[in-house]
Amino acid sequence: MQILIRQASIVWPGATLHGQQQDILIDHGTITAIGPALDAPHAKVISSQGLHVSPGWADVFAHFSDPGEEHKEDLQSGARAAAKGGFTSVMVVPNTNPALQTKPQIEYVLSRTRGAAAQVLPIGAVSKNLEGASLAEMYEMQHAGAVAFSDGLKPIQSSGILLKALQYVKAFNGIVIQVPDDKSISAHGLMHEGIFSTQLGMPGKPAIAEEIMVQRDLELAKYTGSRLHLTGVSTRKSLELITAAKAQGIQVTCSVTPYHLSLTDGALWHYNTNLKVNPPLRTQDDVDALREAVQSGLVDCIATHHLPQDWDAKEVEFEYAKNGMIGLESAFGVLRKHLPHLPLEQLVALLSTRPRQLFGLEMPQLEVGAKANLTLFQPDVEWTFTEQDIASRSKNSAYLGAALQGKVLGVINGSVSNL
Numbered sequence: 001m002q003i004l005i006r007q008a009s010i011v012w013p014g015a016t017l018h019g020q021q022q023d024i025l026i027d028h029g030t031i032t033a034i035g036p037a038l039d040a041p042h043a044k045v046i047s048s049q050g051l052h053v054s055p056g057w058a059d060v061f062a063h064f065s066d067p068g069e070e071h072k073e074d075l076q077s078g079a080r081a082a083a084k085g086g087f088t089s090v091m092v093v094p095n096t097n098p099a100l101q102t103k104p105q106i107e108y109v110l111s112r113t114r115g116a117a118a119q120v121l122p123i124g125a126v127s128k129n130l131e132g133a134s135l136a137e138m139y140e141m142q143h144a145g146a147v148a149f150s151d152g153l154k155p156i157q158s159s160g161i162l163l164k165a166l167q168y169v170k171a172f173n174g175i176v177i178q179v180p181d182d183k184s185i186s187a188h189g190l191m192h193e194g195i196f197s198t199q200l201g202m203p204g205k206p207a208i209a210e211e212i213m214v215q216r217d218l219e220l221a222k223y224t225g226s227r228l229h230l231t232g233v234s235t236r237k238s239l240e241l242i243t244a245a246k247a248q249g250i251q252v253t254c255s256v257t258p259y260h261l262s263l264t265d266g267a268l269w270h271y272n273t274n275l276k277v278n279p280p281l282r283t284q285d286d287v288d289a290l291r292e293a294v295q296s297g298l299v300d301c302i303a304t305h306h307l308p309q310d311w312d313a314k315e316v317e318f319e320y321a322k323n324g325m326i327g328l329e330s331a332f333g334v335l336r337k338h339l340p341h342l343p344l345e346q347l348v349a350l351l352s353t354r355p356r357q358l359f360g361l362e363m364p365q366l367e368v369g370a371k372a373n374l375t376l377f378q379p380d381v382e383w384t385f386t387e388q389d390i391a392s393r394s395k396n397s398a399y400l401g402a403a404l405q406g407k408v409l410g411v412i413n414g415s416v417s418n419l
Contacts (some may be wrong), residue, residue, distance in 0.1 A: 056088025067099025
């Protein structure tokens with residue numbers, strides 16, 4: 001099958017064709033021609049006002065609930081949700097049942113998603129059963145295809161275990177991912193500890209629960225000389241600590257979520273359980289700091305923290321609702337709306353080339369003979385996010401009904417496309 005992308009503005013950081021408007025012809029998943037006016041009478045034509053094309057985007061932290069909770073999401077629906085949001089690669093956390101902690105379980109994820117529009121890449125567990133007590137079989141998982149290691153939604157609390165993990169992955173230049181959260185501090189906190197938690201009468205989780213973990217993890221990364229990625233960073237102080245660490249040459253990178261860039265703890269006034277996330281939504285000052293960090297380049301990439309929850313997990317009192325919201329399908333629209341001054345090229349790099357460089361993922365090429373790995377989008381289209389825009393099995397999004405800017409048209413990933 002041939003696909004002709006007609007007059008697309010190319011946003012491809014570092015490529016010679018960046019900033020140009022070209023036609024791109026794809027034949028059975030391979031780019032066969034690039035030019036100003038291509039002729040392909042039998043091709044499916046993709047053309048629209050404001051059409052842009054970029055390298056396929058990559059998400060570095062998502063939960064597909066498979067195996068164990070496929071009623072919330074399975075690998076196939078998760079891959080469809082990723083492609084719907086413009087992602088051709090997505091890294092999934094090991095918080096499944098059983099956990100992704102052995103070679104066969106890594107192979108299960110890869111085999112079940114082969115041929116999907118979005119490549120699903122497993123993150124292997126650091127500790128056995130995600131209990132934080134002893135190391136899992138990281139070397140075997142790495143050979144089987146695990147792209148990084150983390151206990152995902154259960155951050156490693158033991159300094160000794162994280163130290164061993166950081167030392168262990170150095171053998172193959174691996175990387176450990178942490179959500180910075182000291183669970184011993186306000187373990188029952190429901191939202192950010194501050195003015196709004198007091199006014200709403202809800203137990204708060206102070207920013208120091210994140211910041212003390214950031215400080216500890218940075219010290220361990222410095223001591224081991226290993227690679228650490230902090231994701232879900234949400235406070236100004238955390239960013240200051242990461243800035244200082246990078247200046248010292250510590251091998252640390254970080255990512256932030258679209259919801260931490262766009263929402264504050266004040267949004268919880270109506271007790272919307274879709275806003276119950278961890279780390280929690282922070283203050284306006286923290287949001288401003290995150291936006292500044294994205295603009296300055298301190299933030300290395302975007303992570304959606306896509307976390308599906310079924311109806312029963314969210315349609316309860318706030319206290320009993322489970323953490324998380326889905327985010328793959330809405331990510332680009334949220335980012336474009338709430339980071340209006342961020343150059344499009346920089347945003348595309350945060351979504352595509354930067355995460356791929358960090359984690360050693362396939363790097364798309366825009367040249368004749370290369371495999372097509374493309375995201376097509378309209379950066380200036382204004383639209384309203386509805387359930388019809390969700391491909392995930394779960395609908396727990398705080399952005400339903402919200403006006404967003406920037407719409408994804410689809411992806412082409414080899415011979416697979418959702419256009």
